[in-house]
Amino acid sequence: MDFLEFQSFVETDDLLVSHIxxxxxxxxxxxxxxxxxxxxxGKVLLIKKGTLALRYNNRHRDVICQLYSKDAFVYSTILNDERFYLEALENIEYVEFSLDEFSLQLEEDQLFSHFLATILSSExxxxxxxxxxxxxxxxxxxxxxxxxxxxxxxxxxxEEAEETIYVLPAxxxxxxLASFANASVVAVSRNLQGFSKKRAYRNKNNYLEG
Structure with a gap:
């Protein structure tokens, strides 16, 4: 099994999270x-519960450019840029590790390269x-x-959805959604009205139709 095959195995089976x-x-x-x-x-976060958003300021509008949910690692060099910050979209639980200690142990366990690949992919x-x-x-x-x-x-x-209806989070x-789309609430509301005619989407009582 080569590196990429093992990396896929690590991600699919949550091997890295289980090991940690x-x-x-x-x-x-x-x-x-x-x-x-x-x-x-100097820190690595591991989400245990809830959803965290990576936001940044773009021309006086805060935009969400990444999500982190359960079992996701949070480490990004762009967080050193003062325009970027992490915000809880709901009540969350997480654990925090020292990157130095974390990296040394994973290196000994021959898993550091896979952790690094996961982080770089997310960034x-x-x-x-x-x-x-x-x-x-x-x-x-x-x-x-x-x-x-x-x-x-x-x-x-x-497009890989097997169910007909999916429940959206509270x-x-x-x-x-406007923060995700980098748009005003008015513009998003206007576009959603006719969205289902062009896309496989329906917004009604927090349900998503595939």
């Missing part, structure tokens, strides 16, 4: 909905999201944001 739970201990920390979490390059995705949310037209941004939320919630893309309101 067995060999690392750290007190559970909590943050209420709407609270901000301070993190820097690359955040940068891709940011590019799309700043350059595409609103309809495309809106659909991309919905795809991003769906994949974070259910682990697969909308934190997903029009205002939050």
């Amino acid at each position: 739970r067995r060999h690392f201990s750290s007190p559970i920390q909590r943050e209420r909905k709407g609270g901000r979490i301070c993190s820097n390059q 690359e995705q955040a940068m891709k999201n940011r590019l799309i949310l700043e350059t595409e037209k609103l309809e495309n941004r809106l659909f991309y944001a919905i795809e991003m939320i769906f994949e974070n919630l259910y682990g697969h893309k909308m 934190w997903l309101k029009i205002k939050t």
Whole structure:
């Protein structure tokens, strides 16, 4: 099994998260909905419960460019940029580790390269999201944001959906969706009215139709 095959196995089977739970201990920390979490390059967060958003300020509008949910690692060099911050979209629980100690132990366990690949993949995705949310037209941004939320919630893309109806989280309101789509609430509301005619989406009582 080569590196990429093993990396896929690590991600699919949550091997890295399971290993950390067995060999690392750290007190559970909590943050209420709407609270901000301070993190820097010396710390790694592991989400135990809830959803965390990576936000940044873009021309006086705060945009969500990445989501972190249960079992996700949070570590990003862009958090050193004062425009970026982490916000809890709902009440969350997480544990925090020292990057130095964390890295040394994972190196001994021959898992550090896989942890690094996971982190770099997440950061690359955040940068891709940011590019799309700043350059595409609103309809495309809106659909991309919905795809991003769906994949974070259910682990697969909308075109791979097997169920007919999916329940959306309580934190997903029009205002939050506008933050994802890098648009005003008025613009998002207007676009959603005719969205189902062009896309496989229906917004009604917090349900998503595939």
